[in-house]
Amino acid sequence: MSRVRSIVRGVGSYLPKNVVTNAELAKTVDTSDEWIQQRVGIKERHIAAEGEFTSDLAVAAARAALENAGLTPDDIDLIVVATTTPDYTFPAAATLVQMKLGMHHGFAFDIQAVCSGFVYAVTTADSHIKNGLAKRALVIGAETFTRLLDWTDRTTCVLFGDGAGAMILERAELAEGEPERGIIASALRSDGHHWDKLYVDGGPSSTGTAGHVHMQGPEVFRHAVGKITDVVYATLEQSGHTVADLDWFVPHQANKRIIDGAGAKLGLPPEKVVTTVDIHANTSAASVPLALSVAVADGRIKQGDLVMLEAMGGGFTWGASLIRW
Numbered sequence: 001m002s003r004v005r006s007i008v009r010g011v012g013s014y015l016p017k018n019v020v021t022n023a024e025l026a027k028t029v030d031t032s033d034e035w036i037q038q039r040v041g042i043k044e045r046h047i048a049a050e051g052e053f054t055s056d057l058a059v060a061a062a063r064a065a066l067e068n069a070g071l072t073p074d075d076i077d078l079i080v081v082a083t084t085t086p087d088y089t090f091p092a093a094a095t096l097v098q099m100k101l102g103m104h105h106g107f108a109f110d111i112q113a114v115c116s117g118f119v120y121a122v123t124t125a126d127s128h129i130k131n132g133l134a135k136r137a138l139v140i141g142a143e144t145f146t147r148l149l150d151w152t153d154r155t156t157c158v159l160f161g162d163g164a165g166a167m168i169l170e171r172a173e174l175a176e177g178e179p180e181r182g183i184i185a186s187a188l189r190s191d192g193h194h195w196d197k198l199y200v201d202g203g204p205s206s207t208g209t210a211g212h213v214h215m216q217g218p219e220v221f222r223h224a225v226g227k228i229t230d231v232v233y234a235t236l237e238q239s240g241h242t243v244a245d246l247d248w249f250v251p252h253q254a255n256k257r258i259i260d261g262a263g264a265k266l267g268l269p270p271e272k273v274v275t276t277v278d279i280h281a282n283t284s285a286a287s288v289p290l291a292l293s294v295a296v297a298d299g300r301i302k303q304g305d306l307v308m309l310e311a312m313g314g315g316f317t318w319g320a321s322l323i324r325w
Ligand code: ACO
Pocket: 030, 031, 032, 035, 036, 039, 040, 115, 154, 155, 156, 158, 159, 198, 215, 216, 217, 218, 219, 220, 221, 224, 252, 254, 255, 257, 258, 282, 312, 313, 314
């Protein structure tokens, strides 16, 4: 019997041109390069230009992924954009991406799960491919997260950056006996009781403003490593794989200490962990596809590799997805 799978056809990314180092930030807020590098492992971040919107970043990443896959927008019938920073309250950034790619066909929508957004989006696109609603999905994580920052709050403004990453998933029917490919297993979790540990104090229904990020940093840290490892184990268990089978671990890039803690708890050798938080900072839903794009472009992730994606963020939300590349 054949098995329907969502296989990866291509990845791509886009980073705004403007790079801001820790030293530059330290000129305007009471912080230091040493404090930031030591606590979170960030050296610099990209910041979107005035007039450059989330959908612009998303389209640039989408075009790069289409080129990587050798496809055109005509080949796509689903766009899912994971974002917490859409251009407008509505319509969805995904429909703007659809328009900017010149598409009139297919369907497009956003997913809001903050830093876990890309893993949620991949899992949702996979479901739509498996249930027959879509054949080829453009899954994008895109954020202009720095627009939510209070630049006088040193506890949050040093942590985040802007960017976008995209992945194209395609329906494939694997023949009997054909080795596993594509998305093998996923697990998603949330617990809204933790909403005020990491949130934005604005919104259309509460204040009518976009608001700013607030975070109980030590509380987020306390929950992160345990939740990440639990959901990775849950995903592995579904598939019959173990940590030792993984070729690559591509975690959400929030904080080097969280990534190192999760990697150590899972027993993963550091050389199997893809880390880009130093050069991208935390780009929320964009961080996982940005890290993936780097590791594909530099030749680390190759066809046949077993790759675990993982993310955790506001809500709390968290999740993981296991992919045979
Ligand atoms: N520069 C210099 N000093 C700072 C800065 C800064 N940017 N930010 C905070 N401090 C100071 C604080 O004011 C405090 O000073 P005080 O002792 O005089 O009051 C001191 O540093 C320690 O503050 P803490 O908040 O206790 O610092 P902590 O060691 O916990 O580090 C951090 C803060 C890095 C945010 C940590 O809690 C953390 O890593 N949390 C995880 C949160 C995270 O990564 N969030 C990303 C988004 S969530 C996600 O995506 C999963």
